[in-house]
Amino acid sequence: MTQSHYKNLSDRWRARHQNIQKKLWSKHRESLMWLSNNYRQLVSGSLGGLMLLTGQVSNFFPPSNIANAESDSANAQSSIVQGVDKKVFLISDLAQILPKDVRPLSLREEREISDILSRTYGIKVVQELEGKRLNRSYGFIGAEQHLARYPGDNLGSHFDSDEDRNLYWLAGMAPGLGAWRYFANSVDSLLQLDKDREKYYIAVQTFLSKDFNSRFAEYRNFYKYRKMLVVNPNNGRAIVADIADAGPAQWTGKHLGGSPEVMHYLERFDGKQKGSVLYFFIDDPNDKIKLGPMNELSS
Numbered sequence: 001m002t003q004s005h006y007k008n009l010s011d012r013w014r015a016r017h018q019n020i021q022k023k024l025w026s027k028h029r030e031s032l033m034w035l036s037n038n039y040r041q042l043v044s045g046s047l048g049g050l051m052l053l054t055g056q057v058s059n060f061f062p063p064s065n066i067a068n069a070e071s072d073s074a075n076a077q078s079s080i081v082q083g084v085d086k087k088v089f090l091i092s093d094l095a096q097i098l099p100k101d102v103r104p105l106s107l108r109e110e111r112e113i114s115d116i117l118s119r120t121y122g123i124k125v126v127q128e129l130e131g132k133r134l135n136r137s138y139g140f141i142g143a144e145q146h147l148a149r150y151p152g153d154n155l156g157s158h159f160d161s162d163e164d165r166n167l168y169w170l171a172g173m174a175p176g177l178g179a180w181r182y183f184a185n186s187v188d189s190l191l192q193l194d195k196d197r198e199k200y201y202i203a204v205q206t207f208l209s210k211d212f213n214s215r216f217a218e219y220r221n222f223y224k225y226r227k228m229l230v231v232n233p234n235n236g237r238a239i240v241a242d243i244a245d246a247g248p249a250q251w252t253g254k255h256l257g258g259s260p261e262v263m264h265y266l267e268r269f270d271g272k273q274k275g276s277v278l279y280f281f282i283d284d285p286n287d288k289i290k291l292g293p294m295n296e297l298s299s
Contacts, residue, residue, distance in 0.1 A: 110137055117238075121294055126280060138278050143171070150183065150194075202259070
């Protein structure tokens with residue numbers, strides 16, 4: 001190939017890259033401007049926020065870029081787009097929809113959020129599945145204890161590694177069983193899926209679903225180990241969890257509970273420091289989506 005051919009190819013790729021940046025700016029302009037004015041609050045609000053930015057914050061939003069954004073300057077657009085992690089897009093998109101108070105979301109809010117989550121993670125996320133829905137999809141999460149996976153399971157046998165034992169021992173074992181009792185009949189029949197279902201479980205207020213009492217058997221079967229995407233809207237962390245217990249009671253002021261592993265990953269705490277999460281059904285009829293953290297957002 002001649003040098004002119006290489007130059008022509010380089011110019012074409014550069015033009016394509018700039019076109020992608022322009023489209024991204026056009027699609028997320030409001031989110032980027034909101035983020036440019038609020039990123040310090042996002043970062044200071046959670047230690048997890050420090051993980052959202054790659055490099056020094058001051059390099060991402062120089063004052064000249066903020067001023068030039070309104071003029072659609074190509075340089076300003078490029079600087080902002082290149083500096084913003086996808087988690088920050090998610091945080092800013094959600095912040096424009098979520099209410100200031102932690103309350104049940106409207107149908108419109110739920111639809112908009114399910115669209116954002118589906119687009120962000122590349123999976124189908126819905127607030128209603130097979131005509132069934134929980135009493136809410138946004139609420140305060142509290143800490144749950146470990147559940148016995150099989151008869152005889154205890155803290156001494158519960159952990160697969162010393163690291164997990166050190167991290168989660170103090171959470172303790174729940175005195176009772178999960179909503180569907182044991183995950184396996186014995187230690188010999190315990191599968192990795194059973195371990196994951198306990199490790200990444202959540203408790204939700206199934207009993208507050210519409211017509212739950214009159215359709216108990218139907219709802220019981222539907223909710224059993226049903227996958228949900230649980231998202232901390234303040235730091236962009238998300239985890240695929242399964243429903244393995246019912247609760248908490250309404251008087252607690254909490255709307256769902258998370259296993260020690262779920263709480264740790266989401267960076268959520270109990271008590272006075274309790275925080276809110278989004279929790280939506282995952283439409284996964286072929287059971288292709290694995291339980292556990294959504295570690296990275298696709299580029």
